[in-house]
Amino acid sequence: MSEPLLTLEGVHTHIAQYHILQGVNLDVPKGGVTMLLGRNGAGKTTTLRTIMGLWQASQGKITFDGQDITRLSTPDISRLGISIVPENMGIFSGLTVEENMRLAVLSGKIADDRLDWIFSAFPPLRTFWKYPAGNLSGGQKQMLSVARAVAEERRLYLIDEPSKGLAPAIVSSLAKAIKDLKRDGATVLLVEQNFSFAKALGDTVSVMDDGHIVHSGSMAELAQDQNLQTRFMGLSMETA
């Protein structure tokens, strides 16, 4: 396995009086897809938000490509080449699809070939390009949310439950888009409840419970090992 692009060492996050992350140790290898699994409330979203600087770690260290990013602001973390697809989609309802996409790029302009690639993965975004994002359906908003995070090339994509609410055909497009990102050398940390989707895409996997990582290994090993699945899938999801 290649060296990690991102490392969390003993990361704790408090939200108000609550101690949510309780010493998270996580390696995300460069150039692969790492799945982050775990039951509802395990701390997956909090982990992604802490990496992105949307929550501040109260203890521990987050390293991206050799640089300590633990105390950096979200805009600085973004400038280093990290983007997030937030769990609650994070789109601007009053702006058009086009305006939402333009705001997502640091360079101010989406490259034509990048836009063609996005439209081929998510055709409704082309159809509704000039429409207010607030008028999109739930699944279409989810597509826009993913499209914003991939609107220009980044080194690390943090993606929180992208398949939620999407029709099967679009889930396949999404899986292909994530494979394309990986083929182009990007690294992805992906939270997912759909195990078949996770199994098809993941190179490595970490399972969280109660604010800790309780298992880390290869996805192939977890997919093949019934004992491991029983031990950890029970924690992470109802069906395998």
Ligand SMILES: Nc1ncnc2c1ncn2[C@@H]1O[C@H](COP(=O)(O)OP(=O)(O)OP(=O)(O)O)[C@@H](O)[C@H]1O
């Ligand atoms: N803003 C907040 N204020 C207080 N507690 C919070 C807040 N956000 C999250 N928590 C708590 O932190 C814990 C972890 O939440 P988190 O959203 O990280 O879980 P998750 O693993 O993403 O779950 P899910 O699979 O349901 O999305 C939960 O117990 C949740 O109630």
Ligand SMILES: [Mg+2]
């Ligand atoms: Mg979550």
